[in-house]
Amino acid sequence: MSFKHLPLLAAGEIIATLNLNGEQSARAADLAAKVVHRAWTRRPADRRGQGYPEFAAAVPACSWLTMFEVAALLDLGRTCEASRLMEASRIVHGQSR
Structure with missing residues (x-):
């Protein structure tokens, strides 16, 4: 269990x-x-020299929180809500699957 980046x-x-x-x-x-x-x-390839601790530290706090909430929803069996949250996050961040 790691709450280090949350x-x-x-x-x-x-x-x-x-x-x-x-x-x-x-x-x-x-x-x-x-x-x-x-x-x-x-x-x-351009980021392959970066170690995991440096990479994890560069992930925005809001992304850590979104992943945490999605994971919690999935753990609770609330998959529809988790899917909606993931889709909303993709839209907000302008990323595709």
Whole structure:
């Protein structure tokens, strides 16, 4: 479980809003970290010299929070809401799948 890159106050709001317990929060944080690690393994050639800690630190706080909330929603079985949140994030950030 790693909350290292999550802004704690905002993560706390998500935890409170979704009424997550400690285990659910830990699983959501782990999944967010796994997503970032997976992105690191697939980084473009020009960023291959960058280590994981540097890469993870460069991920914007809002992205960490979005991944954490999506992971929490998935853990709660709320897949439709998680999908809508992911789609909204793609639209806001101007990225495609």
